[in-house]
Amino acid sequence: MPQTPLVATTGRATGSPAARRLRAEGHIPGVLYGHGMTPVSVTIERRELRLALSGPAGANTVLDLQVDGRSYPAVVKDMQRHPIRRTVSHIDFLQVNMNEEITVTVPLRLEGEAKAVIAENGLVDPAVDSIEVTTTPNNMPNEFVIDITDMQPGDVIRLGDVPMPAGVTATGDSDMPVVTILIMRASELESDAVPEAAEGEGGEATEGDSAGEASSAD
Numbered sequence: 001m002p003q004t005p006l007v008a009t010t011g012r013a014t015g016s017p018a019a020r021r022l023r024a025e026g027h028i029p030g031v032l033y034g035h036g037m038t039p040v041s042v043t044i045e046r047r048e049l050r051l052a053l054s055g056p057a058g059a060n061t062v063l064d065l066q067v068d069g070r071s072y073p074a075v076v077k078d079m080q081r082h083p084i085r086r087t088v089s090h091i092d093f094l095q096v097n098m099n100e101e102i103t104v105t106v107p108l109r110l111e112g113e114a115k116a117v118i119a120e121n122g123l124v125d126p127a128v129d130s131i132e133v134t135t136t137p138n139n140m141p142n143e144f145v146i147d148i149t150d151m152q153p154g155d156v157i158r159l160g161d162v163p164m165p166a167g168v169t170a171t172g173d174s175d176m177p178v179v180t181i182l183i184m185r186a187s188e189l190e191s192d193a194v195p196e197a198a199e200g201e202g203g204e205a206t207e208g209d210s211a212g213e214a215s216s217a218d
Contacts, residue, residue, distance in 0.1 A: 002062075003062050003063060003064035003073055004052050004055065004061050004062070004063050004064065005052075005063070005064045005066060006044065006048060006049065006052040006063045006064065006065050006066065007044070007045075007048065007066045008030070008032070008042035008043065008044045008065055008066065008067045008093075009042065009043050009044075009067075009068075010040060010041065010042055010043075010067060010068055012029060012041055012042070012043045014041065019089075019090070022043060023087075023089060026045060026046050026047065027043050027044065027045060027046065028043065028044050028045075028046050028049060028088050028089070028090065028091055029041070029042075029043055029090055029091075030042050030043070030044060030090060030091035030092060030093060031091075031092055031093070032065060032067065032072060032074060032093040032094075032095060033092070033093075033094065033095065034074070034093075034094045034095035034096065035095045035096075035097065037095060040067065042067060042093070044091070046087075046088070049088065049091070053076070056142045056143075057140070057142045058107070058142070059076050059079065060075065060076075060104055060105075060106065060140055060142065061075070061076075062074075062075055062096070062098075062137045062140070063075065063076075063093070065093055065095075072093075072095045073095065073096050073097075073098055073137065074093040074094060074095050074096060075093070075094055075096055075102070075104070075137065076091060076092070076093060076094075077092040077093065077094040078091070078092040079091050079092075096137050097137075098136065098137050098138050099136055099138065100136060101134045101135060101136055102134070102135070102136070102137065103132060103133070103134050103171065104132070104133060104135065104140060105130045105131070105132050105133075106130060106131050106132075106133055106140070106141055106142075106143060106144055107129065107130050107142075107143045107144070108126065108128060108129055108130055108131055108143070108144045108146065108178070109143050109144070109145050109146070110124065110126055110145075110146050110148050110179065111145055111146070111147055111148070112147045112148045112149035113148070113149060114148045114149060114150075114151040114152075114181075115149075116150075116151070116152050116153065117151055117152065117153055117181055117183075120153045120183055121183065121184040122153050122181050122182060122183040122184065123181070123182045123184075124148050124151060124179060124180075124181060125179070125180045125181065125182045126178070126179055127176075127177045127178055127179060127180055128176075128178055131144055131159070131162065131170055131172070131178070132170070132171045132172060133164070133168050133169060133170050133171060134168075134169050134171060135167055135168040135169070136167060138167075139165065139166065139167035139168055140168075141165055141168060144162055146162065146178070146179060148179065151179070151181065152181075153181055153183055154181060155181055156177050156179070156180050156181070157177070157178050157179040157180075158174065158175055158176060158177055158178060159172050159173065159174050159175070159176045159177075159178050160174030160175065161178070162178060
């Protein structure tokens with residue numbers, strides 16, 4: 001598997017005030033560790049990190065992390081984000097051996113349209129949005145894709161039903177639901193129509209209720 005280059009620098013000041021200054025200047029503080037090495041505090045450019053992780057593998061991209069003239073094969077182990085802006089505030093890099101297994105979380109994506117489920121007023125519900133696996137960096141999949149086209153009401157896709165590429169093993173219980181079907185009962189459909197009937201009887205009360213809902217959605 002080709003590695004994506006990313007340059008990191010060392011020698012940054014530690015502490016919260018220094019970290020805030022770095023972030024304000026478009027940098028991200030981080031640390032590199034793994035394989036018995038002494039952890040190294042590093043700094044990377046926010047824009048360069050975004051570019052490095054913009055490929056199909058996303059956050060699971062295998063990086064050629066270049067630090068002070070040395071190259072380290074590494075993956076992103078953890079990204080801390082600002083609670084409101086959701087920008088990356090700190091990043092952990094794990095040095096890896098391309099032939100040794102690591103544990104990673106791989107995104108799950110559904111494709112297709114389950115017409116038989118829709119015909120029964122049902123919804124396809126992804127129970128998870130990712131699957132944890134053990135694999136070598138060389139065998140790491142970019143994502144798992146499940147085709148839901150043939151799903152029927154009452155169907156459940158479990159972890160054991162998801163095909164795993166060679167060299168990839170799911171860590172969870174094989175009976176764990178991954179995709180389920182939700183069917184809207186007739187009583188629920190009728191209850192959804194009640195507010196519409198009430199609107200004609202009590203326009204003022206309905207207007208107040210609608211304002212409350214909009215406020216909570218914000």
